[in-house]
Amino acid sequence: MEDHPEEQMLHYVIYQSKAKGPVDPAVHNDILQRSQENNRAAGLTGFLHREGRFFLQYIEGPKASLHETINRIRQDKRHSGMRILAEGQRDNRTLPDWQMGFVDNGQLSLAELLETSEDRLELKTVDPFDLVVFLAANADGLRHRH
Template sequence: MHYLIYQSSALIPRNSSEHDSILISSYRCNKRDDITGFLHREQDNFVQYLEGPKDKIDDLLHRLEKDWRHKGIEVLDEGTLSTRRLPDWQMGMVEQGTFAISDLLEISDTKLAIKSADPFDLVVFMVADAGLLRQIFDADAN
């Protein structure tokens, strides 16, 4: 099992319907390729954590590099895992007053300069954020 975390600059507006399109196509393709993880949008930045077979993650990264909805992909960390940290694939958007990378890692509100952050801290954030969203979704469903 392989994992990868990257950041990129979003080229679509924060409230764009393209976010739904990302969610739908990612769910379908990632399920097919046995990839799980979490896509987080904060300000004008995407941060994504992925886990699955290395060849499938490499293929996905090549597709993402061609995606017009963002630019400047920078791989922050990658390596091997013995077990998955996230059992499914989710996407989260940070709005005012929600759990943000800048809160956890003490990063400036004006820019996510996360390339200097410890990648393990980013993975912990992504897992915690996905868990928080899962709890909110489960509460809303009941």
């Protein structure tokens, strides 16, 4: 069996989408549980942030698993308007011990950080790695809260 170096490299995707429903802990818990199970099996790590009507997610792992997961997420009826903000390769995982986390406005707020409202959260002009730092800080805060 041949080694495929491209498949062994670590890849990442950051995306934003709009939630179709209101903030609902039962729906969020379902997303979290399914994400943890699927991502663990696929070798993916990442963080999901919901703020107002928007989802922001950072996912990293093997390229094939990552693209398969992104395609599945794209079909999810609980959100719409999925837009990839950044993607590429990484040398190391940003969130190596985090399967998937979920926070809402109880953590750091992007709207406050960007001095905008949560209804107008426009991320296409934000540096993608600033978003990764934001999500990693939320993951760390959530990890220390439990």
